Structures are given as C-alpha cells and as structure tokens.
Amino acid sequence: MAISILNETDLRNIIRMDQESLTAVEEGFAKLSAGLAEVPPILQLMVPENNGELDVKTAYIKGMDSFAVKIAAGFLNNHEIGLSTGSGMMILINSVTGFPKAILLDNGYLTDVRTGLAGAIAAKYLAPEHVKIAGVIGSGIQSRFQIEALYLVRKFLRLLVFGIIPEDVQIYAEEMRQKLGVEVFIADSYEQVVRESQVVVTTTPSTKAFIKSNWLHAGLHITCMGADSANKQEIFSDVFKHVDRIVCDNKAQCLRLGELSHAINDGIINSTTDITEIGELILGMKPGRKNVDEVTICDLTGVGVQDTAIARLAYHKACEKSLGIHI
Numbered sequence: 001m002a003i004s005i006l007n008e009t010d011l012r013n014i015i016r017m018d019q020e021s022l023t024a025v026e027e028g029f030a031k032l033s034a035g036l037a038e039v040p041p042i043l044q045l046m047v048p049e050n051n052g053e054l055d056v057k058t059a060y061i062k063g064m065d066s067f068a069v070k071i072a073a074g075f076l077n078n079h080e081i082g083l084s085t086g087s088g089m090m091i092l093i094n095s096v097t098g099f100p101k102a103i104l105l106d107n108g109y110l111t112d113v114r115t116g117l118a119g120a121i122a123a124k125y126l127a128p129e130h131v132k133i134a135g136v137i138g139s140g141i142q143s144r145f146q147i148e149a150l151y152l153v154r155k156f157l158r159l160l161v162f163g164i165i166p167e168d169v170q171i172y173a174e175e176m177r178q179k180l181g182v183e184v185f186i187a188d189s190y191e192q193v194v195r196e197s198q199v200v201v202t203t204t205p206s207t208k209a210f211i212k213s214n215w216l217h218a219g220l221h222i223t224c225m226g227a228d229s230a231n232k233q234e235i236f237s238d239v240f241k242h243v244d245r246i247v248c249d250n251k252a253q254c255l256r257l258g259e260l261s262h263a264i265n266d267g268i269i270n271s272t273t274d275i276t277e278i279g280e281l282i283l284g285m286k287p288g289r290k291n292v293d294e295v296t297i298c299d300l301t302g303v304g305v306q307d308t309a310i311a312r313l314a315y316h317k318a319c320e321k322s323l324g325i326h327i
C-alpha cells in the first residue's frame with residue numbers, strides 16, 4: 001500500500017489562503033452542522049513544565065474517501081529558542097480500509113490556514129458589509145493568518161493592532177502594511193482596538209480576559225480564536241450577556257474549551273441560550289448579520305472537520321502535481 005509524504009514546502013506551494021481553501025473549510029463546517037460528521041472529543045495533553053500543550057483532532061465526514069488525524073502542538077517557551085510556538089502534522093487515512101494514504105509534514109501550516117479561514121468564514125456571515133477599520137489583538141502567527149483571511153472577505157482600509165511585545169508589534173505592522181497594502185496603526189490599548197474597529201479578532205494564548213463589555217458598540221463583530229483550552233480566556237464572560245448573537249464553530253466543544261466555557265461556568269449563558277454554529281449560517285439554517293447595528297461574537301476552538309477538509313484538498317492538489325515522496 002503506497003503512502004505519500006508531503007513536506008512543508010510542498011504544502012505551502014499548493015495550499016494558499018484563497019477562495020478554494022475557504023470553500024473546502026466551509027464545506028467541512030456545513031457537513032458538521034448537517035449532522036454528517038463524526039467528531040470525537042479532542043485528545044488534549046498538557047506539558048506544564050514546558051508551557052506546552054498537544055492536541056489530537058480528527059473528523060470523518062460521511063461519504064468522503066479519506067479523513068485526517070492531526071497532531072498539533074503549542075509550546076509557548078519556544079520563542080525563547082527561536083522556534084514558532086505551534087507545530088504539528090496530519091495523517092490522511094483511507095475511509096474504506098483505515099490504512100494511511102499520506103503523511104503531511106506541515107509543521108502546523110495547514111492548521112494555521114484552516115484556522116485563519118474559519119475566522120474569515122465567521123466574518124463573511126457576521127461582519128458588517130463595509131469594514132473601514134479592522135482590529136487585532138496579538139501579533140503572532142494567527143494574528144497574521146486571521147487578518148490575511150479577513151481581507152479575503154472584507155476589504156478593510158485600516159488595521160489596528162495591539163500586542164504586549166512592542167518589537168513584535170512593530171515587525172507585524174510593517175509586514176501587514178506590505179502584504180495587504182492597507183494602513184496599519186499600533187493601538188495604545190485593547191480598549192482602543194475594540195472601540196475603533198468594526199471587526200476585532202483576538203489571537204492570543206492569554207489566560208486572563210481583557211475584552212470588556214463596556215467597550216462594545218453597535219455594528220461590532222468579534223471573533224475570538226485564541227482560547228482553545230479551558231485555561232485560556234480573552235473575553236470577560238459578561239460580554240456574552242451584552243451581544244445580540246452568539247456563534248461558534250462547534251457548540252459542544254466551545255462550551256467545554258472555549259470562551260463559552262467561562263460564560264457557562266460564570267452563569268452568563270445556560271443550556272437554553274441561543275448559540276448558532278457557523279455551519280448553520282453556511283447552510284442558511286440561521287441568518288447571518290441581521291442589521292447594521294447587531295453586535296455579534298464568534299468563538300472558535302478549531303474542529304476536526306477543518307483539518308479533514310484542508311488535508312484532503314492538499315492531498316488532491318499534491319496528486320494533481322505529482323508532488324511528494326511515495327513509499
């Protein structure tokens with residue numbers, strides 16, 4: 001049985017932050033909300049002495065001939081030794097035989113793309129149609145992917161960024177100016193980003209909330225994607241009391257691991273709270289933004305269907321171009 005091995009360079013060449021990848025990830029979310037995906041709970045391993053965490057995610061989408069199993073690591077001390085905090089790999093499994101078809105040595109690149117695109121999909125359905133100012137908290141990897149993906153669906157004119165490491169924020173601002181050709185301003189505070197932007201993306205591994213409810217304003221959309229384990233939090237839980245719409249990628253998972261886990265533990269939301277999944281927006285089961293004044297929030301914890309969607313697209317494109325090593 002032949003197995004293909006694709007390296008990071010191959011994968012970066014064939015998978016881009018573009019409409020094709022966005023459509024694949026959208027299809028994954030749609031299948032999830034249509035009840036056509038098997039998604040087991042995430043296997044989450046903590047390595048506290050090294051400030052590290054490892055997640056294994058997978059999802060089988062009914063009828064598809066393959067599915068991904070992904071190992072993703074986030075080791076926060078890595079930046080001290082010049083490594084990115086995120087890494088990982090995916091294995092594509094044949095859904096008929098259970099045998100592996102491909103090993104995708106992406107070092108976390110495919111996760112970065114599919115996560116950025118989840119943010120873009122949230123914005124596609126929930127952000128105001130015209131966004132003048134987009135805001136981002138954090139200046140790391142996801143800050144880059146989220147904003148590049150957001151630009152696919154909303155051509156904002158100005159980007160406001162706030163981070164806690166001034167040198168990193170400077171580098172980030174210059175890079176995004178060049179990449180997107182928009183004005184980039186460094187904000188003085190979290191508050192300034194929220195008050196002045198129509199769309200805000202929070203992209204940090206913070207364990208202390210920083211977004212406050214009294215900064216919300218009409219027409220604001222927030223995507224919070226940094227908190228993907230129960231010890232992380234970017235949004236004070238009472239924010240969920242003051243928004244008009246709560247959306248997430250996977251309700252059960254977000255209530256366990258995302259911002260929604262804090263909101264439910266603090267009694268801000270309960271089992272009767274109306275929470276929409278992104279897939280329901282894609283399928284038209286529930287409407288996207290209803291009016292210019294709505295305040296919306298989307299909690300993203302990352303779902304196996306995104307990994308299966310992007311890994312399958314990568315494998316398909318690699319086969320077309322005869323890329324990789326075959327053993």
Ligand SMILES: NC(=O)c1ccc[n+]([C@@H]2O[C@H](COP(=O)([O-])OP(=O)(O)OC[C@H]3O[C@@H](n4cnc5c(N)ncnc54)[C@H](O)[C@@H]3O)[C@@H](O)[C@H]2O)c1
Pocket residue numbers: 074085086111115137138139140141142143162163164165168203204205206210225226227228232300301302303
């Ligand atoms: N939801 C998902 O699907 C998903 C997918 C990938 C990563 N993540 C999570 O997203 C987070 C960011 O990942 P990354 O790869 O961009 O990490 P990264 O280390 O590259 O970047 C994190 C950034 O956040 C900044 N930061 C940290 N604490 C902050 C604070 N309190 N206020 C402002 N800025 C702060 C850091 O300076 C850095 O710029 C992590 O928690 C990661 O686990 C979630």
